[in-house]
Amino acid sequence: MTVPHRPAPQRGVFDEPYWHHVAAGELRLQRCSGCGAFRYPPGPVCPECLAEEHDWAALSGTGSLLAWTVFHRRYFPEIPVPYVVAAIRTPEGPILIGNVVGTRDSRLSHGMPMRAVYEDVDTTDGPLRICQWTCLDDPSHFEE
Template sequence: MTTAVIRPMIGQDSQFFWAGTAAGELRIQRCNACAALRFPPGPACPDCGALDRGYVVAAGTGTVFSYVVHRHPPVPGKELPIVIALIDLDEGVRMVGEVVDVADDEIEIGMRLRVDFNRIDDELTLPIWRKQ
């Protein structure tokens, strides 16, 4: 039985991010007024309050800050266990992501990761992380 993946909510604040994943880019919101980086994206800069938003393309590398191995309950479209990490990107923001091709007993804090992209269909490409 094939089950569809859970699809993210794509709105005005995050559309640039999902357009980036479709293009093979990991995009981080950047305030055009003060240059602060922000993830997750939002409508106003948390540093200066400006509404003038842009983005930068991240290098796509980072370090595991923390992680969890999800074993239960089942997740639509996923095979268990799922390794989920909190990743400190080299640009200085933190992002949650699925780590693939790393055994649940191999993942560790401080492990270097690089982003990759999993094309689900014409409308959705998800960022995934692999050992660097």
């Protein structure tokens, strides 16, 4: 099996725990210990109450398709076109951006249930596991 090659993500100073959890197959985001608000992207203080204390809370790994676009132009030589980039609204509140895989773009529809999937890729920084999205349960949405 060939491991796909992807550009290395631009990691911020507060991102390392996110990547650690994704490597373990878990979708977790920084959450304020004071008020419970999610911090996405992660940061030093809560944007709601300015508390510094936080944990990394597990998300369900599900969501609904809020918006998407299909890229037909090759911006990264490593990623074959066309590919879909989508905004997924999680039941916990945060809207996450990621690629949609395993589903034809012509079958996508607003509000479609989605689930997180993890893909092992090779980057210029070395091997990495990334979070992607696919249609939740309906087999009619998967490529034939």
